[in-house]
Amino acid sequence: MQFPTELIARLQKAERVTALTGAGVSQESGLRTFRDSQTGLWAQYRPEDLATPEAFLRNPKLVWDWYAERRQRADTVQPNAGHYALAEMGRRFPKFTLITQNVDGLHQRAGSKDVIELHGNILRVKCFDCGRPAETWAESAPEVPRCAVCGGLLRPDVVWFGEALPRLALETAVEAARTCQFFFSIGTSGLVQPAASLAFAARNRGAVIVEINLEPTPLTERADYFLQGKSGEILPELARTLWPESKRL
Ligand code: BV8
Numbered sequence: 341m342q343f344p345t346e347l348i349a350r351l352q353k354a355e356r357v358t359a360l361t362g363a364g365v366s367q368e369s370g371l372r373t374f375r376d377s378q379t380g381l382w383a384q385y386r387p388e389d390l391a392t393p394e395a396f397l398r399n400p401k402l403v404w405d406w407y408a409e410r411r412q413r414a415d416t417v418q419p420n421a422g423h424y425a426l427a428e429m430g431r432r433f434p435k436f437t438l439i440t441q442n443v444d445g446l447h448q449r450a451g452s453k454d455v456i457e458l459h460g461n462i463l464r465v466k467c468f469d470c471g472r473p474a475e476t477w478a479e480s481a482p483e484v485p486r487c488a489v490c491g492g493l494l495r496p497d498v499v500w501f502g503e504a505l506p507r508l509a510l511e512t513a514v515e516a517a518r519t520c521q522f523f524f525s526i527g528t529s530g531l532v533q534p535a536a537s538l539a540f541a542a543r544n545r546g547a548v549i550v551e552i553n554l555e556p557t558p559l560t561e562r563a564d565y566f567l568q569g570k571s572g573e574i575l576p577e578l579a580r581t582l583w584p585e586s587k588r589l
């Protein structure tokens with residue numbers, strides 16, 4: 341991909357860069373996005389109907405098993421070149437902040453540091469009642485595993501629809517959006533709030549908005565640059581263009 345020379349020139353001088361990623365960044369690792377239709381046992385459910393406290397209380401086993409399957413998938417797939425390129429950006433830009441809506445932990449496995457997980461992490465499990473994290477649990481027991489301390493049902497440590505985002509994560513993300521010179525929105529449909537408003541917070545403070553996506557989104561017409569294509573191809577090419585000597589891309 342040929343990048344606009346002006347974008348490259350500006351990025352080479354950039355100090356403060358913030359990136360927000362969505363499920364599209366993990367798509368080339370083999371994880372389904374939320375827009376993709378569900379398959380198998382989950383075909384008849386929409387994610388937003390399963391990713392809620394009400395759904396869990398109504399049918400704990402169904403929701404627990406959906407997450408157990410997704411956790412198992414997240415454990416077996418590998419980070420892709422897009423994840424590694426973002427880790428390289430973290431090493432190269434003076435102040436780089438990575439914010440993710442993804443719960444798969446792939447950014448950390450690719451070497452990104454201090455990842456802001458707005459929606460939690462599917463690899464972590466906590467008690468629905470007392471909130472204590474669970475260290476171990478019977479993954480495929482017939483019953484949903486229970487908290488060793490209070491006996492409450494265990495649940496994935498993710499933010500469900502209708503649940504508040506972790507305060508510190510959200511505050512840090514808003515601050516990083518407001519103070520950056522460049523804001524990358526990568527592989528996200530920009531439909532879920534409040535994550536989707538971060539790009540606009542950055543734009544309102546004068547940041548240059550760069551969107552990377554297979555297709556346009558509600559942000560595209562307000563982005564300064566729309567790089568259309570696969571993030572697993574565009575991000576490494578962008579990093580190689582910025583840092584030709586980089587060996588890790
Ligand atoms: C809250 C964890 C309040 C769980 C997730 C009406 C209007 C506006 C808002 C609302 C509303 N009704 C309700 C709300 C609020 C609601 C919301 O936004 N609903 C939406 C559906 C309208 N938000 C909430 O409920 C949030 N909480 O508001 O709390 C509150 C406050 C105080 C006190 C109490 C309560 C919580 C939202 C978090 C939900 N949890 N995940 C789990 O994962 O199971 S959201 C989940 O879906 C993901 O984390 C992610 O955020 C979202 C999916 O979005 P994307 O990541 O963008 O993925 P998607 O599939 O949509 O798109 C993929 C994109 O990638 C596409 O554009 C595609 O083109 C592109 N792509 C694909 N492949 C590639 C690619 N791009 C590049 N390369 C590729 N290879």
Ligand code: ZN
Pocket residue numbers: 467468469470471472487488489490491492
């Ligand atoms: Zn408990």
